[in-house]
Amino acid sequence: MRTLTTFLTIMRISKISFAGLSLVLFCLLLMPFRLQAEEAREYIAIRKQGSGRISIALDRTSAKGGKEIEWARSLDGTIRSGLDFTGLFNLMQAPVNMKNAQTGALNFGSLNSVGAEIYTGGSLIKVGNMTRLDMEVYDAMSGKQLLKKQYTGPETQLRSMGLQFCADLVELLTGKKCLLFNSKIVFVSTRSGFKEIYECDFDGQNLMQLTNSRTITLTPALSQDGRYLAWTDYAGGRPDLYIRNLQTKSTVALGKPGVSIDPSWRNGTNEVATTLSFEGDQEIYLVRPNGTISRRLTFSRGIDVSPSFSPDGARMAFVSQRSGMPQVFVQDVQGGAARRLTFSGSYNTQPSWSPAGDKIAYSSLQKNGEINIFVINADGSGLLQLTRGAKDNESPSWSPDGNMIVFMSNRQGRKKLFVMNADGTNQRSLLQIDGEQQQPSWSTLK
Numbered sequence: 001m002r003t004l005t006t007f008l009t010i011m012r013i014s015k016i017s018f019a020g021l022s023l024v025l026f027c028l029l030l031m032p033f034r035l036q037a038e039e040a041r042e043y044i045a046i047r048k049q050g051s052g053r054i055s056i057a058l059d060r061t062s063a064k065g066g067k068e069i070e071w072a073r074s075l076d077g078t079i080r081s082g083l084d085f086t087g088l089f090n091l092m093q094a095p096v097n098m099k100n101a102q103t104g105a106l107n108f109g110s111l112n113s114v115g116a117e118i119y120t121g122g123s124l125i126k127v128g129n130m131t132r133l134d135m136e137v138y139d140a141m142s143g144k145q146l147l148k149k150q151y152t153g154p155e156t157q158l159r160s161m162g163l164q165f166c167a168d169l170v171e172l173l174t175g176k177k178c179l180l181f182n183s184k185i186v187f188v189s190t191r192s193g194f195k196e197i198y199e200c201d202f203d204g205q206n207l208m209q210l211t212n213s214r215t216i217t218l219t220p221a222l223s224q225d226g227r228y229l230a231w232t233d234y235a236g237g238r239p240d241l242y243i244r245n246l247q248t249k250s251t252v253a254l255g256k257p258g259v260s261i262d263p264s265w266r267n268g269t270n271e272v273a274t275t276l277s278f279e280g281d282q283e284i285y286l287v288r289p290n291g292t293i294s295r296r297l298t299f300s301r302g303i304d305v306s307p308s309f310s311p312d313g314a315r316m317a318f319v320s321q322r323s324g325m326p327q328v329f330v331q332d333v334q335g336g337a338a339r340r341l342t343f344s345g346s347y348n349t350q351p352s353w354s355p356a357g358d359k360i361a362y363s364s365l366q367k368n369g370e371i372n373i374f375v376i377n378a379d380g381s382g383l384l385q386l387t388r389g390a391k392d393n394e395s396p397s398w399s400p401d402g403n404m405i406v407f408m409s410n411r412q413g414r415k416k417l418f419v420m421n422a423d424g425t426n427q428r429s430l431l432q433i434d435g436e437q438q439q440p441s442w443s444t445l446k
Contacts, residue, residue: 054173056083057111057140059094059121061133071131071158072124078162079120082181085203086170086403087426092116111140118146120169130154133161137169147172159205179400179444186210186220186229186443187417190435197231202399202442204417204431210244221272222443223265228289230263230272241274243289252291263287264307266316266333273297273307273316284318297333308351308360309333310378317341317351317360328362330378341380352396352405353378354422361386361396361405373407375422386424398422400444406430408438 058080063072083089098110098119111119122135130152137147149168151161163181170178183202188195197211197220211217216234223230226246233242236253241260244251254260258277265272271286271294282303286294297316298304303326306319317330323340328351331338342348347365354360359382361375371392375384387393390411397406402422409418412429415436420427431437 053088053090054118055090055092055116056118056120057092057094057098057114057116058083059098059119061121062123063125065126068124068126068131071155075124075133075158075162078159079166081203082163082166083169086166086180087421088170088174088403094119094121106138106143108138108140108143116140118173122165127152131158131161133165135165137172176401180403183400183442183444184222184226185397185406185417185430185440186222187437187440188218188220189433189437191433191437192435197229198437200431207431207433219262219439219441221263221265221441223270223272223289224267224444225270226443228265228270228272230265230274232261232263241272241276241287241291243272243287243291245289252289254287254291256293262305262307264309266309266313267311268313273309275303275305275307284316298331298338300338306350308353310353311355311357315353315378317353319349319351328360328376330360341376341378343380344383345374348374350395352398354398355400355402359422361398363394363396373405373424384424386420387427390427393418395439397440397442399442406440406442408440 061072061076063069080091084091092114095110095114098107099105100107106119117140119138119140120135122133124131124133131154133151135149135151136145138145147168151164153161167178167181180202184199185202186197186199189198192209194214195216195218196209196213197217198207198209200207210229213233213235218232220229220231229244229246231242232239239259239261241254241263242251256276256278260274260276263272263274266286270289273284273286275282276285281301282305283296284298284304284307285296288294300320300322302321304318304320308317309315314333315330316333317328319326320329325346326349327340328342328348329338330341341360342362345364348362350363352361358378359375360378361373363371364374365371371394372388373386373393373396375386376382390409393407393409395408404419404421406417406419408415415438417430417437417440418427419430
């Protein structure tokens with residue numbers, strides 16, 4: 001049976017398999033949203049509240065000319081894959097006989113016969129140097145138009161145009177603003193032969209390497225506004241906190257004695273929390289983007305690591321061994337005693353606070369040697385196990401809408417990134433690239 005390194009003293013060096021504890025401290029665990037027909041949106045949101053997947057008939061985007069037809073096919077693929085990724089919809093191809101050949105009127109009876117509740121369709125035309133996508137959405141039951149909107153951009157923004165429509169449709173049918181399609185995931189990968197930081201879109205597309213340290217980089221975290229990237233880097237021979245301004249490309253290192261590891265941005269601020277040992281003990285501090293310390297957050301003997309903040313930034317979940325083995329605790333950022341959150345399991349780490357603020361996901365070492373992901377309510381109730389019987393599953397991170405979780409799993413042999421619904425269903429691979437991938441962090445770029 002695999003053994004895990006528990007909380008050791010900072011002077012001991014050991015190799016750790018648990019991603020949240022990896023190697024450090026040697027114990028670490030295009031367009032605005034403007035929907036017309038407010039009445040229609042409210043109607044759909046109420047009608048579908050609490051129900052299962054919504055059945056949507058996706059019509060092919062019409063276009064004239066070879067280039068436009070090719071673009072339309074690309075857009076259809078983007079829209080279908082984007083909507084499918086959410087897990088909210090049952091997607092079907094629109095019936096071939098659903099439009100009147102002379103008038104172009106929709107045959108809603110044909111739509112109803114195949115069980116479609118919503119119909120979407122549109123056209124793509126070239127206007128000068130730009131492309132224009134005209135999309136319409138109808139309630140298949142009543143024939144009522146729910147959305148009619150234009151999306152304009154150059155050819156290079158076809159994917160963004162398609163995803164913007166997906167976001168508008170999700171908002172229309174759920175009543176909630178959709179941040180998913182503009183989100184990014186940062187993670188560690190050995191694709192280049194070294195542990196470097198990479199970034200991809202919510203669905204694994206548009207992969208980009210962000211660091212080139214040619215050493216060990218760990219625990220990446222994007223700030224809420226997408227301006228800053230923080231991570232732990234061994235470029236200086238020891239784990240140190242690095243912060244990069246992604247707009248200016250300037251990078252600073254904290255440069256404190258000891259180690260600085262496991263950063264997490266505090267919501268609503270541009271301060272990042274990290275564990276530092278320069279004062280002897282391993283405590284959590286807030287650090288400004290320029291690399292200066294703002295203040296210390298924890299005051300307890302023993303190791304405090306892995307901070308994660310509530311959506312309003314007022315509370316912090318973190319891991320501490322103050323009660324013996326590592327457990328998840330919660331405390332007010334402005335002060336006050338920390339309360340223990342997890343009691344089931346003797347080794348719980350890597351907390352991740354949900355965007356709604358009501359739940360916290362974390363990783364737990366099981367008696368059978370597996371590492372699995374659990375979710376618990378922020379008040380300590382409602383414990384739910386999300387993964388089981390699939391080897392090690394670690395480093396949970398919530399999607400910006402709270403409907404999904406990205407995580408690392410070695411169920412296929414090597415460490416790869418997976419996503420699942422917030423209730424543990426629909427677990428599937430996010431992307432397949434060379435090397436191993438781990439320590440994902442799902443962030444919103446507003």
